[in-house]
Amino acid sequence: MSDILAGRVAIVTGAGTGIGRAIALLFARNAAKVVIATRSEAPGQESLDLLLAAGGEGKLLVTDVSSREAVADLVGDTVSTYGQLDIIVHNAATISPEPLVTISDEHLDHTLDVNLKSAFWFAAAGMKHLKRSDAGRLLLTSSIIGNRQSLPALAAYGTSKAAINGFIRQAAYEVAEDGVTVNGVEPGFILTERFSDALSAEQVADNVRYIASGRAGTPDDIAHAFLFLASPAARHITGQTLIVDGGQSLGRAIRS
Template identity: 35%
Template sequence: MTASVFRADALAGRTALVTGASSGLGRHFAGVLAAHGAQVVISARHEDELAAVIEEIGAAGGRAHAVVLDVRDPASVEAGVRAAVAAAGRLDILVNNAGVTVTRPALAMTEDEWRRVVDTNLDGAFRVARAVARTMVEAKSGGVIVNIASVLALRVGKLVAGYVAAKAGFLRLSEALALEWAMHGIRVNAIAPGYVVTNLNRAFLTSPAGETMIKRIPLRRFGEPADLDGALLLLASDAGRYLTGSTITVDGGHTLAWL
């Protein structure tokens, strides 16, 4: 993590659930929230990976619990959110981050591939947001939801039709939930990251086509997970207390110079 402009206790006393925290951005976000004082519940499908993240956060002096949760399975989401509340006491922050992609021409995409992408990135994100919001409403505690969308929710790209459709829907969903849940003191915002090298896209971004893409990014590099810390902490902490229904694009200017 780069030096933070936020105080190390910016999230002291807060609890957070991070989905898709077994790797990539979610794993990084969990560490950042813990480093700023939050007690974190990390979730994903792969328990062994979660154990490694718990160790990492513990070694850095943070507090974390793990909950196995498959966002595609409504029963798993319900049980996972219940387990997260049991572990942390309540949930103040949700980082709705689990996501997958399939890179394939639309004409060749199978029904299964389409369903996997849309069900994970859109339906799954809704399931988790609603299950967590219900606990916040019940506790009358209010809360914060940070939805991890993508620049592909704002502009389109070839070979990722399902991902683009799901992320665009997710961004509108984020606004719709912000509108409905403001009365409960729940702020709902989104981050639209540009390209950050993770398991999701490593093969493409490190290929010659990925190298070409860097030339179209005004800041001339892909993002690093830490580039998202400022937006994450702004939205998750009281510094963002009047922000709801907003999207912060963090992409080195990529959407300004797409082609």
């Protein structure tokens, strides 16, 4: 454990599994107090148990970021508990394939609420607290999908993530003079629990064929990118995204 984030309070959304859990645990190992925000209590509690067992400090708040009111309550509860808020990592997202020409309004609205509009809600509820910090950070999980690559039936998801990149640049510009930085990470194919459970070994191997480095990414690969952006080392970086994809977006790797 290091003290890179000592004295900082962070919210990490979607922290019940996968990338969000990895971010929460890594931040805690680096001395941040971490609020694990997740829609489902059981995996969130498991994340919190792992965090506490490793000597970290944090709490679980069950929330659904598809609601402006829930986001405001999450921020308010965090500040009530710890008296401050220094870092928001909005990682929660929904991805559900649906062909472009048959996307329902319900599907589109839910995707945009969770993946995009929630970023505005976190800014609205959290920015006044981030401005009080001497190292305020608003960090978001984007994707290479929608920005560097396209996949079938992911028009809603890809569009939401392309819009997140636009949000990052605009928000960074608007709050730069207040000392808050706004950045993101664009993961490629990351072998989370969700993909490990859903894909066969052959399907994983087929995905890896497209990655220049020859391996799938791990949640820790993404977590370390976020740790850098949250750290003092990134204090003069804003309005940017880090592509963490092992070279996937560089072009098709040729492997048998």
